[in-house]
Amino acid sequence: MLRERHRSFTGSTTLLKELNRSLVLDALRQQGSLSRAQLASLTGLTAATISNIVEELIAEGYVRSEGQGASQGGRKPTLLSLVPGARHVIAVDVAVDRVTVAITDLLARTLAMEVLPSPAGKAPLAVVDEVAAAVENLAHRRSCPPILGVGVAFPGPTDVETGTALTAPNLPGWDHVPLRDLLAERVKLPVYVENDANAAALGEKSYGAARGVRHLIFLLLDLGIGGGFLFGGEIYRGFQGAAGEVGHMIIDINGRRCGCGSTGCLETVASGIALVRRRAERLGREEPEKLSLLLDAARLGDAQAVADLNEAARYIGVAVASLANTFNPEMIILGGRLAVEYPPFFDLAAETARPRLLPLIQHHTQIAMTGLGRNACLVGAASLVLQTIFQPLRLAGNAP
Amino acid sequence: MERYVIGIDLGGSKMAAALADGQGRVLAEERRPTPVEAGAEGVLSALAELVEDLLRAQNLTERDLSAVGLGIPGMIDRERGLCLFSPNLFWRNVDVAGFWRERFSCRLVVDNDVRLGAVAEAEWGAGRGARDLIFVALGTGIGSGLILGGEVYRGSRGLAGEIGHITVSRDGPVCNCGNHGCLEVYAAGPAIARRAQEAMASEPESLLWRLAGGDKEKVTAELVSLAADQGDELAQRIWEETGEYLGIGLASVATLLNPERIVVGGGVAQAGEKLFRPLVRTLKARAMTAPGLTYPVLPAALGSAAGVRGAVAAALKL
């Protein structure tokens, strides 16, 4: 793998140097602390190259030497480690009912955050202005090290090449919005835009439950239902960038009408929006209540709320089995508030899925809870920026 | 020296092999019944004989071969050349590569037959030029080969593509796999026959009775196709519904994968327009719509030769 990576970069010495730096940084990120010799053997780089890079990284503040490791005879080697606070990153999670803006360190750990009100019903430009203001606040509140960039997780298909939000099924008015350019103009930082479930899948791979996993499906179970497909270690986007719309798999031949134009989609029976709407109908209310209230009610034992959530979980289980049987991933991760804030949800979905897996798939598919809690999309957004220094290959490969 | 390859499509009833040159041009073909009852040893021996005869007829020897590709209907461990499970051949954990090495010295690649069909359609058929392609094979079961980003997508254990067991209705009829409401229980060949048989009970006038010689059990998907072509309303209705079920199943797959093209082949697809019309209409109505999203559906171009041609392609790529 390493050799293969090198091959594609031999054409350009600057790029090769960038790549070698990132190999060293990524090794330190994953291993904690390492000696120069360990770095050389892990990255496949020569001792001289490691020396040069380490010196440079220490000068820039990314790396520090940290006492001495175990000796294998002779002098004890100096251990090197990553300085998590050397640079900061801004992560933005645009959700249907709130926008979260956070500042994180190089390990994607949140240092401070602002939660903005729902973007629904607002013009995209107004939302971008609010986000830009929050970014300014967070960036200037503390004596902040340089900020590498802004990662944005968006709740709909996106064109990552141009940073455009293509559409958002649950957020009308966001068709073909040049989100990257609008935000970059205001915050004067590099901006990276990605679909929220895709971002979360990347976050799980680098910082969550799916480290080292090459074939992963992340399900974002929240107001809407999103899916992020990581196939062979890369996000699979499909022909027009709309792949992964798990919420619009058909689960009921004669189901209810869905916002997407179809009927019987998974979202009509198992999404947060469907749940709060059904509850409002049943209680004869005009306006559905907040999802958090429904989840609270279920946790407190409200029988109807429990029954509704359990039924949704069983539908998710059926969808998980279909996905596992069709795509044979190593792991399917459930995230989003339905999974995170109502604990029986995950167990019930997994219990429903397991017996439905085909025999040979059954023993090789992990169904896992998100390793990032409520912050999967936020960490995913941060990882969009962080991968530019830790795994620049993907970005270089995508450059126009 | 010109080097050749052989591609083999091993089916539950017959096996077909083709000898091709280095460009994939087929020079000779041969088809024989599969002696399933002789067990794995017997089938593999017959297969070896087929290869030897094919070479001999062209005055070639094994030394002229660079590789052989073999497609098997079942779950395959491609790395180790094992057939893990094949319900059609009644095989479980058959060491195909091991058997091969005892007889031949040239390389062998073993793969799932539908995956190979997808490769052939992508290379030479209706999928040509598409980077993200779903090849659907409709037969006794429903399988698919997924070509994503120009490569066959296999998943973590090489099992990706089993779209026949995608759930289209959670509380639907029971499938062979034990689940309820799989696409296969609505739209595979046996399901088409079963639905026709059920409907026949209340329609004594149906042409199907005559075509089946008065015995409902003799009705097959092929017979339902014949009856529909001769104007039988019951049979036409069955195809209409089959197309709708497939449209629903493929709408889910299309919404998940956003493919550039969907190619539909296999024996049941021979039904043609009466299947494709309702399929395309339903797919359009039930797949996720967004500005610019389209899901073109094409009939497979290589027919029953797709498996052999795909095996040739796999051998060429070795």
Ligand SMILES: [Zn+2]
């Ligand atoms: Zn829908």
Ligand SMILES: [Zn+2]
């Ligand atoms: Zn099934």
